[in-house]
Amino acid sequence: MSEKLFSQQLLAWFDQHGRKNLPWQQPATPYRVWLSEVMLQQTQVSTVIPYFQRFVVRFPDIRSLAEASTDEVLQYWAGLGYYARGRNLHKAAVIMAQQHNAAIPENFDALLALPGIGRSTAGAIMALAFQHRYPILDGNVKRVLCRFTAEPDWPGQKNIETALWQLAESLLPERRINAYIQAQMDLGATVCTRSKPDCHCCPLQTNCLGRQTGKPEHYPVRKKKPALPERHCRWLIYRQSEKILLEKRPEKGIWGGMWSFPEINIDMPMDAILARHAVDDMIDLTPIRHTFTHFRLQIIPLLIDINQHDQIETNDNQQWVTITDSLSLALPAPVNKLIQKLNRGVT
DNA sequence: AAATCGGGGCA
DNA sequence: TGCCCAGATTT
Structure with missing residues (x-):
C-alpha cells in the first residue's frame, strides 16, 4: 500500500x-x-x-x-x-x-x-x-x-x-x-x-x-530472554530396605537448610563413587531440570540400592528416613518430586 | 510473576 | 554506541 x-x-x-x-x-x-x-x-x-x-x-x-x-x-x-x-x-x-x-x-x-x-x-x-x-x-x-x-x-x-x-x-x-x-x-x-x-x-x-x-x-514479539547458564550436579539416592539417606544442606546457598540427597560434583568418575562401597545396583534415573532466576540446574540422580551388609558412612548432617517420614521434612520441590517417583517405582 | 515503558546514565 | 536501570502499572 x-x-x-x-x-x-x-x-x-x-x-x-x-x-x-x-x-x-x-x-x-x-x-x-x-x-x-x-x-x-x-x-x-x-x-x-x-x-x-x-x-x-x-x-x-x-x-x-x-x-x-x-x-x-x-x-x-x-x-x-x-x-x-x-x-x-x-x-x-x-x-x-x-x-x-x-x-x-x-x-x-x-x-x-x-x-x-x-x-x-x-x-x-x-x-x-x-x-x-x-x-x-x-x-x-x-x-x-x-x-x-x-x-x-x-x-x-x-x-x-x-x-x-x-x-x-x-x-x-x-x-x-x-x-x-x-x-x-x-x-x-x-x-x-x-x-x-x-x-x-x-x-x-x-x-x-x-x-x-x-x-x-x-505483535510486537517479546524479547527473547538470554539463555540461562546451566549447571549440573549429581544426587546420590542411597536406598536400603524402605529407607533413603537424606542430607541437610548448608544454611547458605540454594535450598539453605533444607533436606536433599547427598550431592556430588558431576565430574566425579563413576569408579570413584563405586569405590566408596560395595553396592547391589546403581541406576541412572531420568535427569531433572530445575530453573532458578539466574541459572538452570540439571540434576542427574543415581539410585544406589544397598544390601544389608553394605556399610555407608554417615555424618551428623545425614539421616536415614522412611519415605513416609521424609515427607514431613522441608524438601525442595525437585527432591519431593524425586521421592514421589521412587515411591511409585518409576525410574 | 513477568512484561512493559521513554529517558537517563554509564562504560 | 550499546546496555541496563528506575519505578510503577498491567497482564
Whole structure:
C-alpha cells in the first residue's frame, strides 16, 4: 500500500473516533503539550488528567514553573510516580526561562537537549504543538507499526528500532500532522491495544499484516530472554530396605537448610563413587531440570540400592528416613518430586 | 510473576 | 554506541 493511504485512513478514522477534547488539547499550547507528554510517559491518560488540571492551575506557564522550588513541583507530582520526570520537568523549565525566553523552543535539537525530553517526546512536541513534520515512536505507535508489518523481531533490537523510526517517518502526511500524530496514539490506546485488539474497528485492517496472520496480539514479539547458564550436579539416592539417606544442606546457598540427597560434583568418575562401597545396583534415573532466576540446574540422580551388609558412612548432617517420614521434612520441590517417583517405582 | 515503558546514565 | 536501570502499572 502507499504511505499516503495509511495516513488518509488513519486521519479519516481520527475525524470520527479520535480524542479531541483532552485537557491539553484545548488549547494545545506548546507548554501544555510538553507538560502532558512528560506526564504521559509511562502513565495512562485517565490517571494523568486530574494531575494535569491541578498542575496548570498552579503553574500556568514556564516562568511560574521555573520560579517554583523543586519541592513544590514534586508536591504537585506526588502520586504520579517516576519522580525523576518531575525533577527533570523543573530543570527544563529553569533552562527555558534562562535560555529560551521562557518559551518552549520550536526546534527539534533544542528540545532534545532539555532534560526529560528524548526523541519521541521531542517529536510529539514538534508535531502537536508546532505542526512540524516529525514522527514519534512511543509504545502505542511501536505496537501499531509492529502489527501492521507483522514485524518478526523484537522491536527493542537496534536495527528494528531504526527501521521503525524510518517507517514512522515515511508514513507522515504532508498536512494535518498534529491530527495524524494524535490519531496514531489514539489508535494504539483504544483499538490496537496490547491484548484483545479490536481489529474490526481499525481503519488499517485491510492492509494490516499482523491481522492477516490471525494473531495480531502476537505483535510486537517479546524479547527473547538470554539463555540461562546451566549447571549440573549429581544426587546420590542411597536406598536400603524402605529407607533413603537424606542430607541437610548448608544454611547458605540454594535450598539453605533444607533436606536433599547427598550431592556430588558431576565430574566425579563413576569408579570413584563405586569405590566408596560395595553396592547391589546403581541406576541412572531420568535427569531433572530445575530453573532458578539466574541459572538452570540439571540434576542427574543415581539410585544406589544397598544390601544389608553394605556399610555407608554417615555424618551428623545425614539421616536415614522412611519415605513416609521424609515427607514431613522441608524438601525442595525437585527432591519431593524425586521421592514421589521412587515411591511409585518409576525410574 | 513477568512484561512493559521513554529517558537517563554509564562504560 | 550499546546496555541496563528506575519505578510503577498491567497482564
